[in-house]
Amino acid sequence: AQTVRLAVLPGDGIGPEVVAEGLKVLDVVAADLGLAVERTEYDLGARRWHATGETLPDSALEEIRGHDAILLGAVGDPGVPSGVLERGLLLRLRFELDQYVNLRPSRLLPGVASPLAEPGDIDLVVVREGTEGPYTGNGGALRVGTPHEVATEVSVNTAFGVERVVRDAFARAQARPRRKLTLLHKHNVLAYAGHLWRRTVEAVGAEHPDVAVDYAHVDAAMIYLVTDPARFDVVVTDNLFGDIVTDLAAAVTGGIGLAASGNVDPTRRSPSMFEPVHGSAPDIAGTGRADPTATVLSVAMLLEHLGHPDAAERVVRAVGDDLAARAGAGPRTTSETGDAIAAALA
Amino acid sequence: AQTVRLAVLPGDGIGPEVVAEGLKVLDVVAADLGLAVERTEYDLGARRWHATGETLPDSALEEIRGHDAILLGAVGDPGVPSGVLERGLLLRLRFELDQYVNLRPSRLLPGVASPLAEPGDIDLVVVREGTEGPYTGNGGALRVGTPHEVATEVSVNTAFGVERVVRDAFARAQARPRRKLTLLHKHNVLAYAGHLWRRTVEAVGAEHPDVAVDYAHVDAAMIYLVTDPARFDVVVTDNLFGDIVTDLAAAVTGGIGLAASGNVDPTRRSPSMFEPVHGSAPDIAGTGRADPTATVLSVAMLLEHLGHPDAAERVVRAVGDDLAARAGAGPRTTSETGDAIAAALA
Ligand SMILES: CC(C)[C@H](C(=O)O)[C@@H](O)C(=O)O
Ligand SMILES: CC(C)[C@H](C(=O)O)[C@@H](O)C(=O)O
Numbered sequence: 259a260q261t262v263r264l265a266v267l268p269g270d271g272i273g274p275e276v277v278a279e280g281l282k283v284l285d286v287v288a289a290d291l292g293l294a295v296e297r298t299e300y301d302l303g304a305r306r307w308h309a310t311g312e313t314l315p316d317s318a319l320e321e322i323r324g325h326d327a328i329l330l331g332a333v334g335d336p337g338v339p340s341g342v343l344e345r346g347l348l349l350r351l352r353f354e355l356d357q358y359v360n361l362r363p364s365r366l367l368p369g370v371a372s373p374l375a376e377p378g379d380i381d382l383v384v385v386r387e388g389t390e391g392p393y394t395g396n397g398g399a400l401r402v403g404t405p406h407e408v409a410t411e412v413s414v415n416t417a418f419g420v421e422r423v424v425r426d427a428f429a430r431a432q433a434r435p436r437r438k439l440t441l442l443h444k445h446n447v448l449a450y451a452g453h454l455w456r457r458t459v460e461a462v463g464a465e466h467p468d469v470a471v472d473y474a475h476v477d478a479a480m481i482y483l484v485t486d487p488a489r490f491d492v493v494v495t496d497n498l499f500g501d502i503v504t505d506l507a508a509a510v511t512g513g514i515g516l517a518a519s520g521n522v523d524p525t526r527r528s529p530s531m532f533e534p535v536h537g538s539a540p541d542i543a544g545t546g547r548a549d550p551t552a553t554v555l556s557v558a559m560l561l562e563h564l565g566h567p568d569a570a571e572r573v574v575r576a577v578g579d580d581l582a583a584r585a586g587a588g589p590r591t592t593s594e595t596g597d598a599i600a601a602a603l604a
Numbered sequence: 605a606q607t608v609r610l611a612v613l614p615g616d617g618i619g620p621e622v623v624a625e626g627l628k629v630l631d632v633v634a635a636d637l638g639l640a641v642e643r644t645e646y647d648l649g650a651r652r653w654h655a656t657g658e659t660l661p662d663s664a665l666e667e668i669r670g671h672d673a674i675l676l677g678a679v680g681d682p683g684v685p686s687g688v689l690e691r692g693l694l695l696r697l698r699f700e701l702d703q704y705v706n707l708r709p710s711r712l713l714p715g716v717a718s719p720l721a722e723p724g725d726i727d728l729v730v731v732r733e734g735t736e737g738p739y740t741g742n743g744g745a746l747r748v749g750t751p752h753e754v755a756t757e758v759s760v761n762t763a764f765g766v767e768r769v770v771r772d773a774f775a776r777a778q779a780r781p782r783r784k785l786t787l788l789h790k791h792n793v794l795a796y797a798g799h800l801w802r803r804t805v806e807a808v809g810a811e812h813p814d815v816a817v818d819y820a821h822v823d824a825a826m827i828y829l830v831t832d833p834a835r836f837d838v839v840v841t842d843n844l845f846g847d848i849v850t851d852l853a854a855a856v857t858g859g860i861g862l863a864a865s866g867n868v869d870p871t872r873r874s875p876s877m878f879e880p881v882h883g884s885a886p887d888i889a890g891t892g893r894a895d896p897t898a899t900v901l902s903v904a905m906l907l908e909h910l911g912h913p914d915a916a917e918r919v920v921r922a923v924g925d926d927l928a929a930r931a932g933a934g935p936r937t938t939s940e941t942g943d944a945i946a947a948a949l950a
Contacts, residue, residue, distance in 0.1 A: 344792040373830045375721045392738075392759070397796040403803070407763035409796040413738070417753035444844070446690040450743040450755040457749070480852035481860060484719045484830065498790070502848060506826035514827060 261294040262564060265325040265529065269303040271538025272548035272592075273331025279550030279596025280329060280557045283576075286600045287561060287569050298325065302347055303333035304538070313346030319354055327560055328531035331553065332538040345395060352388050355528035357521035358419065359426045360388035360497070361559065362504040362535065364487075367574075369582030370512035378488035380511050383434075385427040385492060386500025388521055390419040391451075393497040415451040415496065420458045426524055427494035428462050431469045438470045438491035439463070442479050442499055455496070479503055483510055508535055512581075518555035520563060530563050532556040546591035551577055554599055576602040607640040608910060611671040611875065615649040617884025618894035618938075619677025625896030625942025626675060626903045632949045633907060633915050644671065648693055649679035650884070659692030665700055673906055674877035677899065678884040691741060698734050701874035703867035704765065705772045706734035706843070707905065708850040708881065713920075715928030716858035724834035726857050729780075731773040731838060732846025734867055736765040737797075739843040761797040761842065766804045772870055773840035774808050777815045784816045784837035785809070788825050788845055797842070805840070825849055829856055854881055862927075864901035866909060876909050878902040892937040897923060900945055922948040 266281070268274035281297070288295045300322065306312055322328060328351070333343050352360070366372055366380040390413075397411035431439040441459045445452025456473070463471045474482060476499045482489055483506050495503065508517035517535035534552030542548055554577055562570035576599050583598070584590065590598075612627070614620035627643070634641045646668065652658055668674060674697070679689050698706070712718055712726040736759075743757035777785040787805045791798025802819070809817045820828060822845045828835055829852050841849065854863035863881035880898030888894055900923055908916035922945050929944070930936065936944075 340792045340798070341795045345795070349793070371721075373721055374719055375717075376719070392757075393793055395795070397759075397794070399796045399800065401763075402800075405763050405767075407800055409761045409800040411738075411759040411761075411794045411797045413743075413757040413759075415755045415757075417747075417751050421751075444847070446686045447695070447739055447844075447847075448743070448757045449687045449691070449741075450745045451757045452686070454745065454748075454753055454755040477847050477851040480826075480848060481855040484852070484855045485859070498793075501790070501793075501823050502826060505823040506830070506852065509827040509830045513831070 259292045259294050261296060262327065263325040264295050264297045265322045265328045266297050266299045267302050267328060267330040268299065269331040269333040269538060270305060270335050271332060271540045271543040273303070273333065273538050275543070275548050275592050276534060276550040276553040277329060277331040279592060280553035282596045282600045283554050283573060283603065284557050284560075286603045287573060291566060291569055304335040304338045304343060307338055307343065313343060314350050319350070322351070323355065323528060325529045327529050327564060329557070329560065330531055330533035332534065332536060334538045335540050349393060351531060352521050355523060355531065356389060357523050357528065357531060358387060358389045358423055359522040359524055360386035360500060361520040361522055362386060362500070362507070363518065364504070364507035364511040366511045367516070367578045367581050369578070369585035370516065371585070372510055372512060374484060374487070374510050377510060378486065380487045382487065382490040382507060383430065383492055384500055384504045384507060385423060385430060385494045386504060387419065387423045387495070387497050390414055390416060391497035413448070413451055413496070413498070415454050417454065417458070420454055421462065424458045424462045424494055427492050428466045428469055431492040432466055434491060436491040437468050438472070440490055440493045441471070441473045442476055442493050442495035442503060443473070444476050444499070446475065451496070459494070476503065480506065483507060504535065514552070515549040516551050516555065518552050518559055520556070520559040522563060532560040532563075546593070547589070548592045550592050550596050551581070554596070572603065605638045605640050607642060608673065609642045609644070609671040611668045611674045612643050612645045613648050613674060613676040614645065615677040615679040615884060616651055616681050617678060617886040617889040619649070619679065619884050621889070621894050621938050622880060622896040622899040623675060623677040625938060626899035628942045628946045629900050629919060629949065630903050630906075632946045633919060637912060637915055650681040650684045650689060653684055653689065659689060660696050665696070668697070669701065669874060671875045673875050673910060675903070675906065676877055676879035678880065678882060680884045681886050695739060697877060698867050701869060701877065702735060703869050703874065703877060704733060704735045704769055705868040705870055706732035706846060707866040707868055708732060708846070708853070709864065710850070710853035710857040712857045713862070713924045713927050715924070715931035716862065717931070718856055718858060720830060720833070720856050723856060724832065726833045728833065728836040728853060729776065729838055730846055730850050730853060731769060731776060731840045732850060733765065733769045733841070733843050736760055736762060737843035759794070759797055759842070759844070761800050763800065763804070766800055767808065770804045770808045770840055773838050774812045774815055777838040778812055780837060782837040783814050784818070786836055786839045787817070787819045788822055788839050788841035788849060789819070790822050790845070792821065801842070822849065826852065829853060850881065860898070861895035862897050862901065864898050864905055866902070866905040868909060878906040878909075892939070893935070894938045896938050896942050897927070900942070918949060
């Protein structure tokens with residue numbers, strides 16, 4: 259039997275609540291597959307920071323590095339200054355573990371009400387670069403607090419970093435039925451970075467004659483995502499544009515409560531990390547109102563990454579059935595939803 | 605009688621077609637107001653570039669500088685390399701004329717079908733910074749075309765530049781019925797720039813106790829704009845976030861065919877420039893299918909800027925009536941729409 263060493267970071271707010279349901283579903287599927295899941299839980303996030311001032315101690319990072327995968331709930335609470343946990347924990351994990359493919363699928367599942375009047379058949383995946391761009395923290399500030407302050411943020415893009423994520427996106431496009439890849443950027447203004455991305459997509463595209471390639475400026479993509487989201491199949495883009503566009507893609511496919519993600523190191527040198535796109539939602543923590551569906555779908559991505567695509571697809575189908583069953587019914591608690599999906603899979 | 609020296613830059617594609625209708629409406633209103641509009645037309649854009657290699661000759665810039673305002677159609681065609689006209693003409697005008705307030709209102713007008721199932725009562729204005737941020741062209745590239753290429757883009761934010769646009773946004777919020785201002789940024793990741801923006805909004809906000817201030821991360825704003833756009837009143841943000849979010853705001857209020865904008869120098873040292881947000885749409889140029897509404901609404905913004913808010917409001921109302929009349933009717937040509945609005949105002 260395969261043994262999977264899973265690092266679990268429940269985090270703050272609704273994080274532990276949704277992670278519990280994700281693990282419930284994982285347990286059912288693992289039993290079925292004969293997978294032994296060895297979990298280690300890490301207490302990281304706002305609670306830890308308030309108690310000790312630590313975000314991600316080096317020792318915890320090194321331990322986490324020894325796992326096969328990571329499941330993260332959500333971190334943060336309003337008492338932690340902006341950026342502390344983002345830079346010190348979440349982005350540190352993505353960068354240190356070289357999770358350069360931030361994978362964010364958006365499908366309009368059965369039974370889900372889109373806020374769009376005519377959503378069409380949405381099934382896209384954004385391959386967001388995860389280790390470069392404006393997220394590198396390469397900025398600075400001068401004369402802070404004076405009328406002469408200058409604050410800069412530097413987007414760093416390397417041929418190495420762009421090529422590897424573009425290759426990953428093409429491989430995914432090649433494996434999907436529609437075989438379409440859209441580069442999303444703003445090369446008419448961000449010319450240096452834009453030209454690197456364009457040239458890379460052209461060069462890698464030449465090796466994939468089967469994949470139809472197009473381009474959209476990030477601003478125009480906003481319009482397409484509300485008027486014709488079905489036009490997108492695989493979208494490849496930088497770290498910041500990917501952050502923005504995936505929230506919109508989530509919004510038009512039923513909301514952030516359903517949006518799953520994987521921070522993937524395709525080389526498998528480091529563990530990949532799966533997490534719902536939503537935050538820790540302190541306002542509803544403890545009320546049982548959190549929807550664990552995004553975490554369950556993140557577990558499906560984890561299963562796929564571990565080499566179990568059929569099991570992953572079964573989870574997605576169970577979620578789809580559950581969403582259809584839920585439509586029009588009264589509100590459910592977090593654990594009722596987890597129970598329903600787990601029962602359907604048992 | 606007031607004389608207005610107007611520089612007209614019809615541009616390319618549908619630009620001249622929509623500008624003709626905008627001027628038609630302006631003529632009617634000007635006659636009514638006793639305004640003498642002296643127009644000078646400038647042949648700038650893709651056609652000029654193809655013919656002469658020029659984007660914005662210094663002499664043309666200096667002439668334009670001598671005007672009271674600018675009306676721009678749209679520039680560009682697929683034959684011009686990306687960035688040439690953007691950097692050399694459009695952004696050069698915005699930067700050289702120090703148009704630091706890029707004003708982009710979005711209202712859901714009567715008769716307009718939003719792509720949202722439940723749009724609510726949308727009436728927001730984005731105050732987009734126009735002369736800084738990632739738009740400064742302060743990037744570079746090293747070892748271009750090699751596997752060791754590094755391409756950077758630098759977002760430059762100054763206390764001077766941020767404060768003046770934040771002040772403008774607060775003044776606008778103060779003058780609107782809801783008195784609400786939302787800062788849109790991503791300060792949890794772009795910490796240097798983000799903190800400058802935050803501190804500035806706090807400081808200027810302290811001088812405006814009547815204005816309710818809140819904050820949204822740019823990614824979260826994507827969700828709000830499709831699920832609850834009515835929550836926004838005045839939104840202040842940087843050049844790039846403003847570019848992105850205004851296309852989404854346009855999309856949810858009937859599309860880019862209705863989106864007007866003003867590139868404003870509130871000090872009035874330089875002429876302000878009014879333009880539809882849409883592009884030159886070469887695919888429909890010459891077919892009579894271009895909707896001139898965004899240009900007519902840009903003319904309304906021009907009238908307001910010139911000190912004629914009542915006339916501006918009359919134009920907006922005429923557009924609203926026309927949109928309501930158009931709803932459900934067959935397609936109209938560009939000039940039929942201009943004629944209808946002009947007739948209603950005559
Ligand atoms: C919390 C924040 C740092 C993060 C990001 O910007 O990547 C989040 O928005 C996300 O999309 O996972
Ligand atoms: C054409 C381009 C340079 C421009 C911008 O990015 O500002 C456009 O998208 C706009 O919004 O006016």
